[in-house]
Amino acid sequence: xxxxxxxxxxxxxxxxxxxxxxxxxxxxxxxxxxxxxxxxxxxxxxxxxxxxxxxxxxxxxxxxxxxxxxxxxxxxxxxxxxxxxxxxxxxxxxxxxxxxxxxxxxxxxxxxxxxxxxxxxxxxxxxxxxxxxxxxxxxxxxxxxxxxxxxxxxxxxxxxxxxxxxxxxxxxxxxxxxxxxxxxxxxxxxxxxxxxxxxxxxxxxxxxxxxxxxxxxxxxxxxxxxxxxxxxxxxxxxxxxxxxxxxxxxxxxxxxxxxxxxxxxxxxxxxxxxxxxx
Numbered sequence: 001x002x003x004x005x006x007x008x009x010x011x012x013x014x015x016x017x018x019x020x021x022x023x024x025x026x027x028x029x030x031x032x033x034x035x036x037x038x039x040x041x042x043x044x045x046x047x048x049x050x051x052x053x054x055x056x057x058x059x060x061x062x063x064x065x066x067x068x069x070x071x072x073x074x075x076x077x078x079x080x081x082x083x084x085x086x087x088x089x090x091x092x093x094x095x096x097x098x099x100x101x102x103x104x105x106x107x108x109x110x111x112x113x114x115x116x117x118x119x120x121x122x123x124x125x126x127x128x129x130x131x132x133x134x135x136x137x138x139x140x141x142x143x144x145x146x147x148x149x150x151x152x153x154x155x156x157x158x159x160x161x162x163x164x165x166x167x168x169x170x171x172x173x174x175x176x177x178x179x180x181x182x183x184x185x186x187x188x189x190x191x192x193x194x195x196x197x198x199x200x201x202x203x204x205x206x207x208x209x210x211x212x213x214x215x216x217x218x219x220x221x222x223x224x225x226x227x228x229x230x231x232x233x234x235x236x237x238x239x240x241x242x243x244x245x246x247x248x249x250x251x252x253x254x255x256x257x258x259x260x261x262x263x264x265x266x267x268x269x270x271x272x273x274x275x276x277x278x
Contacts, residue, residue: 010092014197193250
């Protein structure tokens with residue numbers, strides 16, 4: 001496969017950084033992006049150390065995804081760096097989970113709406129316009145928290161509501177492409193499941209110890225390591241040729257397989273490697 005140029009928002013750590021690593025591992029070109037220019041620089045340097053022969057294939061740019069002009073500048077920077085953008089993976093977002101709705105502060109609610117909803121609008125507007133100009137590309141929006149299915153998830157009222165909005169946006173964009181009979185631009189979604197990231201570790205450390213044991217038990221069943229999910233997702237992004245494809249990690253079949261394994265005595269442990277102490 002010819003080298004692709006990929007923009008990944010929210011890629012200074014967690015899932016986004018994992019995606020970047022996997023694209024680089026496969027010989028592709030990557031633009032790292034995040035709100036902090038210092039963190040972007042650190043992520044680029046870290047990847048450059050991991051892949052010393054790929055330093056010319058890595059660059060980065062600080063961008064607040066909720067600010068349209070900054071997203072436009074990110075696109076322009078990426079084009080100047082790699083001539084075209086084949087894949088825009090919109091991973092940037094913010095989650096405050098594990099809390100009753102009334103316990104979310106006004107600042108947290110606004111942050112989730114801006115990052116997850118306004119950020120997705122901005123990414124879609126900029127990427128689709130740019131891809132139309134260059135003659136094609138792929139845009140992926142990120143779902144989570146019941147956003148794909150509409151399933152109600154306790155403790156995720158605000159987050160899941162924002163992700164349900166992203167699902168509606170993605171469905172509308174797919175319909176537009178089909179009505180235009182334009183397959184040059186593919187719109188897809190990624191449902192990466194529950195990954196143990198730096199953000200999740202921070203959240204877990206805020207849960208009172210008496211409640212944390214139950215949360216960790218649930219995490220052992222549904223959770224996953226970033227290095228497990230990201231290779232699988234990246235391979236499917238690269239091979240994707242379907243309009244409106246949803247790349248879903250945590251399928252019903254996968255969950256059923258885990259439940260069956262537990263019935264036969266298998267013990268799944270993914271949390272013991274992490275420290276959840278504040």
